[in-house]
Amino acid sequence: MDDLSNTFNATLNLTAFETQIHSFSETPDHPEDDGHDEPSAFLAVKLLTTRHNNSEAFKNRLKQMWPKRFSINVLEKEPNFFTVEFGCFGDRCLVLIGQSWHFDYKLIVMTPLEAGSVVTADTLTTTPFWVQVSGIPFLKRSRALAQRLGEVLGHFIEVDTASLKETWGPYLWVRIEIDVTQPLPRGTGFHFHGTAAPVWLEFCFENLPNFCQYCGRLSHIVNHCHEFLAKCDSSSAPPLLHYDQSLRAKIRITSNPFYFACSRTRLRPHIANPTSLAPTPPYHVTATQTAPTKSVSNALTQNNTVPSIPLSFPPLTTAEQLATPLPKAVSTSAEILVATAGASQHVVPVSQAFSTILADLNPSQPL
Numbered sequence: 001m002d003d004l005s006n007t008f009n010a011t012l013n014l015t016a017f018e019t020q021i022h023s024f025s026e027t028p029d030h031p032e033d034d035g036h037d038e039p040s041a042f043l044a045v046k047l048l049t050t051r052h053n054n055s056e057a058f059k060n061r062l063k064q065m066w067p068k069r070f071s072i073n074v075l076e077k078e079p080n081f082f083t084v085e086f087g088c089f090g091d092r093c094l095v096l097i098g099q100s101w102h103f104d105y106k107l108i109v110m111t112p113l114e115a116g117s118v119v120t121a122d123t124l125t126t127t128p129f130w131v132q133v134s135g136i137p138f139l140k141r142s143r144a145l146a147q148r149l150g151e152v153l154g155h156f157i158e159v160d161t162a163s164l165k166e167t168w169g170p171y172l173w174v175r176i177e178i179d180v181t182q183p184l185p186r187g188t189g190f191h192f193h194g195t196a197a198p199v200w201l202e203f204c205f206e207n208l209p210n211f212c213q214y215c216g217r218l219s220h221i222v223n224h225c226h227e228f229l230a231k232c233d234s235s236s237a238p239p240l241l242h243y244d245q246s247l248r249a250k251i252r253i254t255s256n257p258f259y260f261a262c263s264r265t266r267l268r269p270h271i272a273n274p275t276s277l278a279p280t281p282p283y284h285v286t287a288t289q290t291a292p293t294k295s296v297s298n299a300l301t302q303n304n305t306v307p308s309i310p311l312s313f314p315p316l317t318t319a320e321q322l323a324t325p326l327p328k329a330v331s332t333s334a335e336i337l338v339a340t341a342g343a344s345q346h347v348v349p350v351s352q353a354f355s356t357i358l359a360d361l362n363p364s365q366p367l
Helices: 002-012 057-064 089-099 143-153 226-234 295-304 318-324 334-340 350-361
Strands: 041-047 073-078 081-086 101-103 106-113 125-132 154-159 171-179 187-190 199-203
Touching: 002 057, 041 089, 041 226, 057 073, 057 081, 057 101, 057 125, 089 106, 125 143, 125 154, 143 171
Parallel strands: none
Antiparallel strands: 041 081, 041 106, 073 081, 101 106, 125 171, 125 199, 154 171, 187 199
């Protein structure tokens, strides 16, 4: 305590009363303090930008885009710094897992608020990103390498186990918590055991918001960069930019080679409304009727339970049955041409029409 008092006094020039440090016991002295409500889930949220933003629009956007089962309350503590209260810890966990979040192409930095924690806007400096690491030599991917990359860039969180396979994709997929106050790393050199020379490992960040293409920081863009503007004032030509859009990660590769959910397309048939090639009804078929045999007739007369079905057409004689051809489908073009004009319900067989044509050609020969 004495060291802390001396530090405060030396830096702030405090009075004797202000240098006193008081102790506080968390044991409630009043009975009414025992019936407090269940602790709520809180987040400290900062919008990483050097410019002023519409706080009401930011609050409404948080309530719309964050997954939640219960409503959330957003309180602005200072410009671009907020406290968010969730209805349950599950909603807060989903928001933390879904990082990184953006608003108006600006990064949202957050951290959980627990009992007794003191969080200010200056202490919010880290955000997890999924980083795609390319350029790793063949058969050199490992969990140990992912952890080492996490130590180099910031704090290692996890690695996708499928990306450890060489056949999965062209990069190693690592989730790392990085310091957003520092310039974004474009890559780093690694000397692997068994390789002749160091190799350059390139970094690409998924879901990356706007950043300065001159200094590489996430808090502003190049038009608001003090270093870039100072260089422009001191030289006749604007300086070259050190960063480009290649720092943004490309499309994510999944472990399943047949997974096409990220393509936003679905297979459609080539024919929207396919038509059937079968002939359309009704079919003009010449029906035949055979007379029941005597035994069947006797059986029908003896069985009184079977109702009698009236025939829709008169019975045919034996001569008519012999002259009647087999049932045919829709008449062909040849049958239509040789059919008589007056018989609209009768179709002439092809054999009879062919015989008629031959008789017309050779009238001297009988049919």
